Amino acid sequence: MTDDYLNYPALIDTAMRGMVRDLMRRVQADGLPGEHHFYISYDTQHPGVRMSDQLRGKYPKDITIVLQHQFWDFKVEDAQFHVTLSFGGAPEKLTVPFAALTAFADPSIKFGLQFQVARAVHSTPPENATTTEVGDEGAEEEGNAEIISLDAFRKK
Numbered sequence: 549m550t551d552d553y554l555n556y557p558a559l560i561d562t563a564m565r566g567m568v569r570d571l572m573r574r575v576q577a578d579g580l581p582g583e584h585h586f587y588i589s590y591d592t593q594h595p596g597v598r599m600s601d602q603l604r605g606k607y608p609k610d611i612t613i614v615l616q617h618q619f620w621d622f623k624v625e626d627a628q629f630h631v632t633l634s635f636g637g638a639p640e641k642l643t644v645p646f647a648a649l650t651a652f653a654d655p656s657i658k659f660g661l662q663f664q665v666a667r668a669v670h671s672t673p674p675e676n677a678t679t680t681e682v683g684d685e686g687a688e689e690e691g692n693a694e695i696i697s698l699d700a701f702r703k704k
Contacts, residue, residue, distance in 0.1 A: 557664070564661050565646045572624045575615075583656040585616035594648035596628060603640055610650060613642070 580586075589612040590597065592604055603611075613633055615622075620632040621641065628645040653660035 561663055564663065565649060568649065568652050568661070569624060569626070569629075569646055572622075572629055576622055576624045580616070584654055585614065585656060587651070587653040587655065587660075588613050588615065588644070588649065589651040590644050590648040591650055594645060596643070596645040597648050598641070598643035600640060603635060612651070 575586075589610060591610055592599065592607050593609065613631075615631065618634055620639075621630060623630045627647070628643055630641070630643050632639050632641050634640070649663050651660065651662050
């Protein structure tokens with residue numbers, strides 16, 4: 549077996565995070581077109597994640613936020629994004645490094661990405677970990693998105 553000195557999974561993971569960043573920059577400039585909306589899951593314990601202690605207490609491991617109708621102060625930077633969402637009617641300012649992302653989906657077109665590298669390096673989630681969808685009041689699950697996983701490309 550040949551060693552992977554080039555670390556292709558990490559390169560692909562970095563490229564996918566860059567694609568999400570570029571997509572979010574387009575949304576920052578032009579807004580969300582048509583029926584597009586995003587489910588963004590991230591590790592709440594990742595360094596650089598900023599959120600209130602109260603919200604982190606409710607979601608100590610991970611959270612899924614929804615960017616659809618009600619989000620404000622959306623700003624995308626090279627390494628992170630900032631957004632204000634409503635949680636139980638109260639505004640919450642969030643800062644999320646792209647390295648903290650664990651999944652990204654646009655259910656309107658059944659597209660999704662799952663990020664393996666950052667989570668594996670940072671922490672190992674429990675086998676029965678759950679993700680809670682929050683952020684956009686009244687948002688509903690719209691079917692299963694196609695998730696692209698790097699595991700399909702890894703040697704077993």
